[in-house]
Amino acid sequence: MGRTVSAVHAPDDWFVKGGADAQALALALEERTVVGLRRTGKLLMMDFGDADGPPSAVLGLRFGMTGRLVVDDHAIIEKLEYSSDRDVPEWRRFELRFSHGGTLAIIDPRRLGGVELDPDDSRLGPDAFGLTAEQLAVALEGSRAPLKARLLDQHRVAGLGNLLVDEILWRTGLDPAREASSLGEVEQAQLAEAIRFTVAELAERGGSHTGDLHEARIRGGSCPRDAELLDRRTIGGRTTYSCPQHQR
Numbered sequence: 001m002g003r004t005v006s007a008v009h010a011p012d013d014w015f016v017k018g019g020a021d022a023q024a025l026a027l028a029l030e031e032r033t034v035v036g037l038r039r040t041g042k043l044l045m046m047d048f049g050d051a052d053g054p055p056s057a058v059l060g061l062r063f064g065m066t067g068r069l070v071v072d073d074h075a076i077i078e079k080l081e082y083s084s085d086r087d088v089p090e091w092r093r094f095e096l097r098f099s100h101g102g103t104l105a106i107i108d109p110r111r112l113g114g115v116e117l118d119p120d121d122s123r124l125g126p127d128a129f130g131l132t133a134e135q136l137a138v139a140l141e142g143s144r145a146p147l148k149a150r151l152l153d154q155h156r157v158a159g160l161g162n163l164l165v166d167e168i169l170w171r172t173g174l175d176p177a178r179e180a181s182s183l184g185e186v187e188q189a190q191l192a193e194a195i196r197f198t199v200a201e202l203a204e205r206g207g208s209h210t211g212d213l214h215e216a217r218i219r220g221g222s223c224p225r226d227a228e229l230l231d232r233r234t235i236g237g238r239t240t241y242s243c244p245q246h247q248r
Helices: 022-029 133-140 147-152 162-172 185-205
Strands: 005-009 033-040 043-049 055-062 068-071 092-098 103-107 114-117 231-235 238-242
Touching (some): 005 022, 147 238, 162 185
Antiparallel strands (some): 055 114
């Protein structure tokens, strides 16, 4: 916060989303000050403007499975489950350079993330970190989709990924293939509470790969709770592990 951008380095046009390019980013952000930071789900937003005025531009950052945020050459997350912890120059897809020194960069080996100027966050669902039972009920209402697929839909609930949803449903004893709208009020309340708690707990531990189920997510893996052989299925296009014994 409070830093002024002196230069924008965006060598990979593919990494710049929303129809903009490196030139548009430079025009919008250079000589502007970071005046705000906020997040909805997986979208981190930086507000830019004059120090004493309203924001004139918003930069959205998405990291995908393999992107890491590096500030002043310090990685906010030291290690990712599906990525490298190396800082290879070619992997620096985007970088802001500040007028009094320091940088903010995204390192992304597989280019699964991206940056976007003035992203539309109005289409995102409520953030999982503070999700209420009432908000979850709206997200699930009338849906015949599998429960897991609905929870992964960022337009319904923002911020949940594959590993996190498997962990949450394993903890709550809910079958990921169950029809989303079939949950009763008590189940919805329990699930909303589990979402909030698990998101906070795993964030504190260091990421979604630190869940209690994670190490068992292998072919032939057994449930850590009751030692039952885990089911491995594809649900919502994602590899899914669940326990046939206690997840109903």
